[in-house]
Amino acid sequence: MIRIAAGLLTLVATCTRDAGAADIAAGKAAFVRQCALCHTIDAAGSNRYGPNLFGVIGRRAGSVSSFQYSPAFKSMASWDWNEDALGGWISSPGTMVPGTTMGVFQGVADRDRSDIIAYLASQR
Ligand code: HEC
Numbered sequence: 001m002i003r004i005a006a007g008l009l010t011l012v013a014t015c016t017r018d019a020g021a022a023d024i025a026a027g028k029a030a031f032v033r034q035c036a037l038c039h040t041i042d043a044a045g046s047n048r049y050g051p052n053l054f055g056v057i058g059r060r061a062g063s064v065s066s067f068q069y070s071p072a073f074k075s076m077a078s079w080d081w082n083e084d085a086l087g088g089w090i091s092s093p094g095t096m097v098p099g100t101t102m103g104v105f106q107g108v109a110d111r112d113r114s115d116i117i118a119y120l121a122s123q124r
Pocket residue numbers: 031034035036037038039049050051053056060061062063064068069070072073074081086089090099100101102104105108116
């Protein structure tokens with residue numbers, strides 16, 4: 001009986017984690033693997049193929065003045081970045097903004113999304 005209860009607790013803990021409890025360390029590792037090729041995220045970091053992402057949550061889309069955004073992105077970007085918008089963007093940038101130059105990026109797997117967003121939110 002105790003065994004079963006412990007098993008159930010583990011199961012509940014696992015489900016809770018999958019339901020969105022995000023892991024900043026895992027998000028950092030995923031960022032290094034999947035984003036750092038094109039983006040820096042340190043304060044005043046340089047732009048690469050994509051703009052610097054320091055403090056991106058709460059930032060106006062398309063507002064890094066030293067970065068040359070694509071015409072497609074500039075004409076659509078009228079929002080401030082929040083968790084939901086970032087989730088849609090990194091899942092499929094080309095769906096959110098057809099013609100964006102980040103469209104070459106295939107998008108992140110569902111399991112990495114909330115971790116990466118938690119990491120982005122921590123870099124401000
Ligand atoms: C192949 C290069 C590449 C990769 C990989 C990439 N990006 Fe981008 N990213 C870009 C480019 C280029 C832009 C600018 C888009 C435009 O101007 O159309 C951009 C724009 C963005 C923006 C909008 C920034 C702003 O100032 O509004 C965010 C947020 C972003 N990327 C996050 C990410 C994250 C998070 C990852 C990893 C999951 C990632 N990107 C992976 C190239 C990339």
